[in-house]
Amino acid sequence: MSTNFESLHDQFDREVASVSDAESLRALRDRWLGRKAGLVTDVRKQMGAVASEDRAAFGKAFNALQQHVEAGLDRVSAEIANRERDATIARETVDITLPGRAAPLGHRHPITILRQNIEDIFVRMGYSVEDGPEIETTFFNFDALNIPDGHPARESQDTMYVSEDLALRSQTSTVQIHAMQRRQPPLRVIAPGRVFRRDTPDATHNPMFFQVEGLNVAEGITLADLRGTCEEFVRQLFGADAPVRFRASYFPFVEPGCEFDYQCFVCKGTGCRVCKGSGWIEMGGAGMVHPHVLRTVGIDPERFSGFAFGFGIDRLAARQFDLDDIRLLFANDLRFLEQF
Amino acid sequence: MRISINWLKEMVATDVDPRGIAERLTLAGLAVDTIEEIGGDTLFEFDITSNRPDALSHFGIAREVAALFDAPLAAPVATVEESGPATETLTSVAIEDAELCPRYVARVIRGVKIGPSPGWMVRRLEALGQRSINNVADVTNYVLLEQGHPLHAFDFNLLGGNRIVVRRARPGERIVTLEKLATGDEFREIELRDDMLVIADADVPVAIAGIKGGKGTGISDATVDVLLEAAYFQPAGVRRTARALKLDTDASHRFERGADIEATTRAIDRAAALIVEVAGGTVSRGVVDCYPRPAVRTPIPLRRSRVEALVGYEVTFDRMVDALRGLGFAVEPLRDTEELLAVAPSYRVDVAIEEDLVEEVARALGYGLVPSTLPPWGGSGTYLAGETERRAVRETLQAIGFNEAISLSFVDRALDDEFACTELDRAAAAGVDLVNPVLDNKPRMRSSLLTGLVEAYETNAKHGTRNVRLFELGKRFLRPADGERPVERETIGVLIAGTVDDADHRDRRDADFYDIKGAVEAVIRALRLPSFTFERARVECLHRGQAARIVRDGHVLGICGRVSPELATRRKFKSQVFLAELALDRMLGIEPTPVTYRRLPRFPSVVRDVSILVPKAVDYSDIVSGVRALGIPDLADFVLYDIFTGGSIPGDHLSMTLRATFRSEERTLTDDEVSASHRSIVDELASRFGASLR
């Protein structure tokens, strides 16, 4: 009996070409390589019946057939595995442009962002953050700050009262007094917080706003120290140098008193839209602590001097974020809050 | 206050352009707000601080310009041609209250012809926003703008007894004045109090001193003879009366800040001369000058060392002396000690002490000379106590999707009362109301942070923003029952409404109680507060079945829950709203759990789930504590894994899967040990809570 290796090759090639999935592949493998009834196994069983002189040739042909079948099956197996992997990947493909999933982050209020910034800067500069009540006695809100009876600031037109001698603090300067009553100089204090004035709300006014008061009392403190401190603060807040200038002004609790401006970053002082052509941006009020104020809290003005300054966080925020209406700051509109 | 540069330049000679003048004045403390060029003139709009009444006129500004630019100053000249009888034979002035009126100067001009003012005067007045009335009234206004001293003109023949008595009003006395309202002029009858100073004739008040003249004795077309008044009234008295009567006039504005007592004669002479010029008539001889207590100005000492100690740069003694003299101070230099004595000019009512003089020197030299130095570093600063915790709360809430709100501290009273929570503040439940609120509908200092947050929810809903997650840190205000001073409590408010996981495109659901509870738990974790519990609570504004208080050591730290259906209906809420209010001040007073390390387990743990059906009335916390009470030694953890209602579950039951984790620190547990423990848990659940295994 002779074996037609050539036709077996052809038969295998035909059969393997029609394999489409893992199952038909397994059947094909069993049919050809099955240990009991595989076609290739059958051929090997014929080996014993081959004449000895033909045995070498038969063995060679058998090996070729076995390799051919195994290679064919492996090739198709790999093809099927690839196809299945591709199908899985196709199935598992996602639209990577859909939004990612995580609890949405909330936002700090713009006032808080600035307030924390300001606190960080002054703490680095050696200042302690302090606080005081928002409903103040007229002593702290006015008398101790050298604002005498009859001064316009005390009037009910400007200040909100809860009783004859209790008012909503109209400046955080009140904290100066608390701080100086608690401790003797040298002291460096900042006091950020809410203050209240009887202003009807409009695009540039709120009856409540946030102010930062600063106080530095020690031996030998001068206006020059005030200027240097303001400049250092502006440098740290905005990350760029800008000269600070003083304009003489009047606040009852300082003498000499001034307002302070920093030079416009946009135009470097030549005048532009941001600074309304003046080259300077108004920051706040300042001056040397009035001797009456020092004496009120038992500090000898001949031995100690001090500077104080105050500025509004709201106005800084309005400028920094280019707000067109500062009423938005306290309207709690999420369309606004989510921008910060 | 408006100033015309053309007029100014009649009094001070300077080549500096208006912008240069405006800038120098602004730096020296007389702030020019706006500059406007109109018809060949330049107008400055000033914002003059209340300490500088001396600068409320053209001459006042001219004085300052002259000092700052070292330019020659020309005071407005007045040559009064007097004739006829002596003024003191025509009238008399009696001051009954020299405290409130230290000086009163009067002149009489007879035979004037009342009519329109000449064109030049009308134009000048109108350019500065003053309406022309008649020639005599215009002169008093003109002199006010020129010199800053308020004058008043009476119809001399209508003054009873032709004389002036300066006295306090008598009980029940009234005066009729002319009010200039936007809607037109209106007469107003004013009832006077006996602490108010009036100018009276022999019988009745004819003017409210320093504030406003009466209707009966004013200048009219029929006026022939005029009595002119130039007086000085005590600032506090004028202020008190003006406030009480709600009057604010050009005269009261100046008198209450402090007029120049020595300017009275100069002003009255100028006005008399101008009246003759524009209305004819003759000025009687001499003035009646009733000045019972001439003002005394005390010299103020100033040390060079004091100047330098405050301004921080070197100032020579000569420059100090020159600066003050330039500003009109009489200076006596004491060269050996480098001190000086300075007497302020009568118009500088704001200068009283050495530091005021330091400011004058600094202003005159220019604040631009102040160098820039940093005070020596004094060591590190500190944050407000609790700031780390405040920041942790903010960051935590922000990380779970809350936006930070800041609300006005004043709120609607009725809404605030809705949130008055006796759970949080049993003793102090009353709100704090403002005497003079700025917003009529918000007269209450919030007693709850929820008031503002609920308003914010409503505002956002109105704008179509349905999903609201807000928190605020701030103070609320309460009036203790004993009527003591209001207390301020630092508080956290939280609000949730709408759906949760809104950013997720697969899954969203309506917020519920456990979202607000989760927010509260997050805050508590951020503050690392030890051993607190949630207890069912009755809170007026909250749903009776969805309200809890947070308790530690018997103290209530906060409340949370769903807004009550009644309140939600009343406020027309479009969705369920969940609120929490936490007493941050109390929380900051609690020692946080210290951070400690526990060794990682050395032996594996075994997890067994228990799925049970339990009646809804059973509280989860009771199940957990019941199982804990069994004291199973190797039960490392026992928590809720899953909860399910509806479907095949009976309506009054729910299905709960609880996960027990068993672990020993000594060895690997055997299957039998775990099974025995598991069984005792199941038995306990069945016997105590009527739970059945699923």
Ligand SMILES: [Zn+2]
């Ligand atoms: Zn600019």
